[in-house]
Amino acid sequence: xxxxxxxxxxxxxxxxxxxxxxxxxxxxxxxxxxxxxxxxxxxxxxxxxxxxxxxxxxxxxxxxxxxxxxxxxxxxxxxxxxxxxxxxxxxxxxxxxxxxxxxxxxxxxxxxxxxxxxxxxxxxxxxxxxxxxxxxxxxxxxxxxxxxxxxxxxxxxxxxxxxxxxxxxxxxxxxxxxxxxxxxxxxxxxxxxxxxxxxxxxxxxxxxxxxxxxxxxxxxxxxxxxxxxxxxxxxxxxxxxxxxxxxxxxxxxxxxxxxxxxxxxxxxxxxxxxxxxxxxxxxxxxxxxxxxxxxxxxxxxxxxxxxxxxxxx
Numbered sequence: 467x468x469x470x471x472x473x474x475x476x477x478x479x480x481x482x483x484x485x486x487x488x489x490x491x492x493x494x495x496x497x498x499x500x501x502x503x504x505x506x507x508x509x510x511x512x513x514x515x516x517x518x519x520x521x522x523x524x525x526x527x528x529x530x531x532x533x534x535x536x537x538x539x540x541x542x543x544x545x546x547x548x549x550x551x552x553x554x555x556x557x558x559x560x561x562x563x564x565x566x567x568x569x570x571x572x573x574x575x576x577x578x579x580x581x582x583x584x585x586x587x588x589x590x591x592x593x594x595x596x597x598x599x600x601x602x603x604x605x606x607x608x609x610x611x612x613x614x615x616x617x618x619x620x621x622x623x624x625x626x627x628x629x630x631x632x633x634x635x636x637x638x639x640x641x642x643x644x645x646x647x648x649x650x651x652x653x654x655x656x657x658x659x660x661x662x663x664x665x666x667x668x669x670x671x672x673x674x675x676x677x678x679x680x681x682x683x684x685x686x687x688x689x690x691x692x693x694x695x696x697x698x699x700x701x702x703x704x705x706x707x708x709x710x711x712x713x714x715x716x717x718x719x720x721x722x723x724x725x726x727x728x729x730x731x732x733x734x735x736x737x738x739x740x741x742x743x744x745x746x747x748x749x750x751x752x753x754x755x756x757x758x759x760x761x762x763x764x765x766x767x768x769x770x771x772x773x774x775x776x777x778x779x
Contacts, residue, residue: 472496473547473564474540477556483530483590486510489563490529493587496567500574502585509600514585516574522582524612526775527563528591528598531556562615563587584609588775591616595739598778606779611750614776620766622758626751627769628777629674630709630741634699634716639730642693652691653729656684659695662723666716675703676771677712702771704741739777 481489490512494504502514512529531538535556538549549555566585573580584606589597617625638659643652659682668677677699684695699716703709717733724731744751746767758765 469568472567476560476564477538477540480536481530482533483593486529486589500570507602509597510589511597512587513605516583518580518582520581521610522584522608524584524609525566526586526614527566528559528588530590530592532592559616595778598775614774616774622763623766623768624754625770626744626767628741629702629704629771630706631738631773632701632709632713633738635734636697637732638695640693643691645689645691653727654691655695656692658723658727658729659697662720665719674705675708677701739773
């Protein structure tokens with residue numbers, strides 16, 4: 467089956483996060499037809515295994531798409547593949563799933579020599595790498611290194627550095643009072659939060675670090691000094707020390723503004739995923755470079771502020 471045909475079949479199968487069963491069955495059937503054995507873990511991640519010579523190599527993609535890709539139809543015009551305009555296409559990451567399946571078919575059908583192959587198709591990547599976080603590491607025993615196919619750009623590009631990503635959830639407490647009769651007796655959680663945001667370093671911090679306030683929720687009546695607000699922040703950085711510093715800064719500002727206004731603040735900080743950094747001379751990168759050079763493909767080593775399954779394993 468040609469690459470485009472595989473891609474079209476994948477796109478025709480809706481697979482929003484946590485609803486990947488049907489596309490997993492399609493992928494599994496393709497693997498079995500190529501001689502792979504298969505396994506699933508409790509998260510629905512699909513593993514495929516094919517014996518070979520040498521050190522085992524991992525190939526990884528994810529099976530889910532964003533919800534906007536549900537009902538997608540492929541349109542090919544002037545050599546460009548797109549949706550019909552009513553949905554997203556779902557090429558993230560079905561283009562990679564199709565490419566991996568097609569490559570495996572060719573390797574097997576042409577009888578090419580290959581190392582032991584382990585392929586991993588994860589679930590729920592689009593919802594914070596949820597599938598990858600539940601990967602059964604025992605099912606990856608013996609893997610020397612691997613590649614995650616989940617990035618855009620010309621062939622020959624490889625991400626060798628990706629950011630750490632943290633989330634900060636905040637509850638601000640104030641004191642309710644009537645806004646018309648006794649506003650001076652109230653403590654506005656909205657004002658505390660607003661003052662904190664105005665005093666924070668946010669958005670582009672430096673070339674490696676960003677921070678954002680994503681939500682600020684404080685429902686209430688206009689005649690009441692609002693006693694509670696919730697906020698959510700994130701920070702990303704290619705340097706772990708920098709992201710730790712940014713989170714500490716945001717918490718410090720929130721605490722100071724709450725204290726000075728006579729309010730309270732409760733924060734919950736958690737790391738969504740770790741970053742990574744590979745040097746150009748590490749084995750996993752060198753092997754990629756050698757493969758590109760053998761095919762006369764220009765190499766571009768890149769870094770990203772986004773996350774992928776590669777941030778997890």
